Amino acid sequence: MSSNENIEGEIKTLKQRVHAAARDGRAISIFAMLWNLSSDLVDEVLDFHTSENGQITTPLIIACRNGEEKVVSILVSKFKINLEQTGTVKFDGFVLEGATALWCAAGAGHLGIVKLLLECGADVNHATKTNSTPLRAACFDGRLDVVQCLVEHGADISIPNKYNNTCLMITSYKGHAEVVRYLLEKGANPDSTAHCGATAMHFAAECGHLEVVQDLVRFYGKQIPNDYGMTPLLVAAECGQSSVVEFLTTKVDYSA
Incomplete structure (x- = not known):
């Protein structure tokens, strides 16, 4: 085996x-393995993205997904890491492509990591491939x-996903009243309205x-028919x- 092959093998093992x-x-x-290496x-x-258990993640993304705040702190404070890396992660039975570290932390409800990433300049509106934002991820689980x-x-509370489904719609569907x-x-x-014509009240x-x-009505939500004529x-x-x-x-105007 050549010296180049040996080096490549060592780097592969290091990544793992x-x-x-x-x-x-x-x-x-992590700090012990990386502190004296070249920046490159x-x-x-x-x-580097590792494929494991149906997820494709970098060290930062998997740490955020799993709530490992000390790891995240080391990575963002000691190394010039790209906060906008994206990967593929699993949440609640769904596979999400293009998820950032912030999206993962928000979706998993790791508030400390969310704060840390935002303080370090993470893009708060960086969306996945389906245009799901970190805010939408947090709304899904009702983490006020x-x-x-x-x-x-x-x-931005108004950014919808690819189905034009807003954060208000998903949290209404899930029943998270405080959110x-x-x-x-x-x-x-x-x-x-979503692409199907439904409003948050429909969901x-x-x-x-x-x-x-009741809250949607209190904030002047209307009984708008969806694309199938259903209010x-x-x-x-x-x-x-x-x-x-x-x-x-009791809220229907029958005289209209």
Whole structure:
């Protein structure tokens, strides 16, 4: 075996070891492996994507996905790491391509890491390939603290995903009333429509989230028909959501 092959093998092993250490939260090990290497080699190691268990991630992305805050702190403070690296990660049974470290931290609810990345200049609106932003990831799981942090750092609450589904829509569908209320207070439009013509109220009505429906109405959300001619009231009735039907019936203008 040539000396070049030996060197390539050692670098490959180093990449594997650093990724495993990042995944498992061994921050000191990462520093020990990288601190005396050339900047070019460090960049090569930290930019390398490892495929494992259906995910394709760099050390920073897997550390953020797993909530390893000490690892993230070492990587962003001791090395000139690219915060906008993207990878492929799994969340709640979905495979997300083009996810950044911030997106992963927000989606997993790791507030400390979210704050750290934002303080270091991470792009708060960097979206995945389906145009899902870090804010949308936080809204999906109803993490009000993470949502507030992202918005305070400039997250755009109006950016929809590729289906024109907004952050307000996904959090209404999931029934996260506190997050819905916060987004509405920050100016989210309750009457924005997805490509299917549905509003946030349609999604909340379908799932029987009465408190969410009430807040949407309180913020002047209208009973707009979707592309199939179904209003939120009709959607709630079709889905057997009696409490929502009872409430929305009192809000219909039958004289119109």
